[in-house]
Amino acid sequence: MxxxxxxxxxxxxxxxxxxxxxxxxxxxxxxxxxxTPKYTRVGYQPIQPVPYSHATHVEQLGMDCRYCHAGVERSWFAGLPDASRCMNCHHQVLAGDPRLAPVRDSMQTGAPVAWIQIHRTPDYVYFHHAAHIRRGVSCLHCHGRVDQFEEVRHDQPLSMSFCLECHRRPEAYLRPLDQVYNLGWNTDPARQNEQGRLLALTGDMRPPLSCSGCHR
Amino acid sequence: MRHMILILGLAAVLVLSLAGLRGCASRRPPIEIFPDMDRQPKLRPQARNPLFPDGRSSRQPVEGTIARQAAWDGSPENTGRHPGTTNDVEVLPVPVTPSLLARGQERFGIHCQPCHGPLGDGRGIASRYGMIPAANFHDPRLVRMPDGEWFRVITEGRNQMAAYASQVPAPDRWAIVAYLRALERSRLGTVEDIPEPLRSEWRK
CATH class of the missing domain: 1.20.5 (Single alpha-helices involved in coiled-coils or other helix-helix interfaces)
Incomplete structure (x- = not known):
C-alpha cells in the first residue's frame, strides 16, 4: 500500500x-x-510657529540658557519665555521680521505663542529640572547639543532605562556646577568617573532608584 | 525554504522603507505604543487646556493679588526707596558678601551682558545686530546714581530697556547692583589705590 x-x-x-x-x-x-522610545521619540522635530534657532542665540550670540528658561534653576519645569522676554531685544533687533509676527501678536493680545512641546514625558513621571541642574547634570545629558540646533529635535530617548542609566552611575555624568550650562564643556573621559565620584560624594548625591523617586 | 527567505527579506525591506531607522527626523508626534495613563486629564505647566477660555493651563495672577513669598511691603529691599518717600536709598539695603557679588556676577552674565556687554560699557553683542547701544555703566552720571535707582531701573526698565522685575527676583537685582558697583570701581581706580610696594610692578 x-x-x-x-x-x-x-x-x-x-x-x-x-x-x-x-x-x-x-x-x-x-x-x-x-x-522603544529610541525610535518613537528620538528625532521628533515639529514645525514651530516661530523658526527660533538655538544655534543663533547661544552659539553665535553667547546667551545663557537661563535668560529664557528662567525656571530651570528653581522649578521642576524649565519653562518657555513669554513674548515680552523675546521683545526685550526684538523690539529693535529684527523689529519688522515676518518670522517674529506670532511673538509680536502675542505681545499685543496676550495670547500665548503656540509652541509645540517636544520633550513630553508621560504624565506619571515627575522630572524635576532644578533638582538635576543644581546637582551637576547638564542640559546636554537629556537635550543633546541643543545649543547648536537650528531647529529643536528630540535628541535622547528619555525612556526609563535612559534615566536609570544615570541614576545608577551618576559619576559618569556629573559635572562641576559652573559647567552645567556650558554644553561644549568636555572632560577627559578617563577623568570623568573619578571627578564625578568626587562630585557625587561631596554633594551627597544618592539618586533615587525607588519607584516613588520619579513616579507618584 | 527559499520562498520563506524571500518573503522575510521583502517584509524586512517593506518595514524599513515604511518605518525608517531610529533617530530619523520626523515631523509627526511620537507614537505612544502602550499609552497606559501616559496622558492624564490634569494640568501641566504651560500646556494647552480647553477648560479655560484662553486655553492655558498656567493661570495669570488674579488682579489685585500677589503670590505668596512675593515682595509686597514698601521696605527698601523691595522698592529701592526709603519707606514712604520717593527718595532712592543710597547704598544697598542688603549685606554685601562675597557670595552676593558672585551671584551678581553670574546674574549679570545671564541677564545684562547680552546688551550691556561683559565690561558694562553698553557694547553687548545685541548692539552689533541693530540694537541701540545700551547704557554705559562707566558714564560718570550713572556712577553717581544711588544704588536704589539702579535697583529701580532693573525693576521698571528705562528708555529702551524693558522691566526685568518678572525675570530677575528682587534679591538677585540687589546682587547685580552690588556687582555693577564692583565693575565700576574697576575703572575708577587710580595709581594711588595700589599699595606702594606693588606700584613698580604695575608700571611694567
Missing part, C-alpha cells in the same frame, strides 16, 4: 518549526528595534 502521506511530508513539521522560529525571531527583532 502506497503511503497516505507523500515522502516530503516527513520534513514538514521540522520546516514549520524552523519557519516559525525564524519569523518569530524577525518579529522580535522588529519589536525590539521599533517599539
Amino acid at each position: 502506497p503511503g497516505v502521506f507523500p515522502k516530503w511530508t516527513n520534513q514538514l513539521p521540522l520546516n514549520i518549526a524552523a519557519g516559525l522560529a525564524i519569523a518569530g525571531a524577525a518579529v522580535a527583532a522588529g519589536l525590539g528595534y521599533y517599539f
Whole structure:
C-alpha cells in the first residue's frame, strides 16, 4: 500500500518549526528595534510657529540658557519665555521680521505663542529640572547639543532605562556646577568617573532608584 | 525554504522603507505604543487646556493679588526707596558678601551682558545686530546714581530697556547692583589705590 502521506511530508513539521522560529525571531527583532522610545521619540522635530534657532542665540550670540528658561534653576519645569522676554531685544533687533509676527501678536493680545512641546514625558513621571541642574547634570545629558540646533529635535530617548542609566552611575555624568550650562564643556573621559565620584560624594548625591523617586 | 527567505527579506525591506531607522527626523508626534495613563486629564505647566477660555493651563495672577513669598511691603529691599518717600536709598539695603557679588556676577552674565556687554560699557553683542547701544555703566552720571535707582531701573526698565522685575527676583537685582558697583570701581581706580610696594610692578 502506497503511503497516505507523500515522502516530503516527513520534513514538514521540522520546516514549520524552523519557519516559525525564524519569523518569530524577525518579529522580535522588529519589536525590539521599533517599539522603544529610541525610535518613537528620538528625532521628533515639529514645525514651530516661530523658526527660533538655538544655534543663533547661544552659539553665535553667547546667551545663557537661563535668560529664557528662567525656571530651570528653581522649578521642576524649565519653562518657555513669554513674548515680552523675546521683545526685550526684538523690539529693535529684527523689529519688522515676518518670522517674529506670532511673538509680536502675542505681545499685543496676550495670547500665548503656540509652541509645540517636544520633550513630553508621560504624565506619571515627575522630572524635576532644578533638582538635576543644581546637582551637576547638564542640559546636554537629556537635550543633546541643543545649543547648536537650528531647529529643536528630540535628541535622547528619555525612556526609563535612559534615566536609570544615570541614576545608577551618576559619576559618569556629573559635572562641576559652573559647567552645567556650558554644553561644549568636555572632560577627559578617563577623568570623568573619578571627578564625578568626587562630585557625587561631596554633594551627597544618592539618586533615587525607588519607584516613588520619579513616579507618584 | 527559499520562498520563506524571500518573503522575510521583502517584509524586512517593506518595514524599513515604511518605518525608517531610529533617530530619523520626523515631523509627526511620537507614537505612544502602550499609552497606559501616559496622558492624564490634569494640568501641566504651560500646556494647552480647553477648560479655560484662553486655553492655558498656567493661570495669570488674579488682579489685585500677589503670590505668596512675593515682595509686597514698601521696605527698601523691595522698592529701592526709603519707606514712604520717593527718595532712592543710597547704598544697598542688603549685606554685601562675597557670595552676593558672585551671584551678581553670574546674574549679570545671564541677564545684562547680552546688551550691556561683559565690561558694562553698553557694547553687548545685541548692539552689533541693530540694537541701540545700551547704557554705559562707566558714564560718570550713572556712577553717581544711588544704588536704589539702579535697583529701580532693573525693576521698571528705562528708555529702551524693558522691566526685568518678572525675570530677575528682587534679591538677585540687589546682587547685580552690588556687582555693577564692583565693575565700576574697576575703572575708577587710580595709581594711588595700589599699595606702594606693588606700584613698580604695575608700571611694567
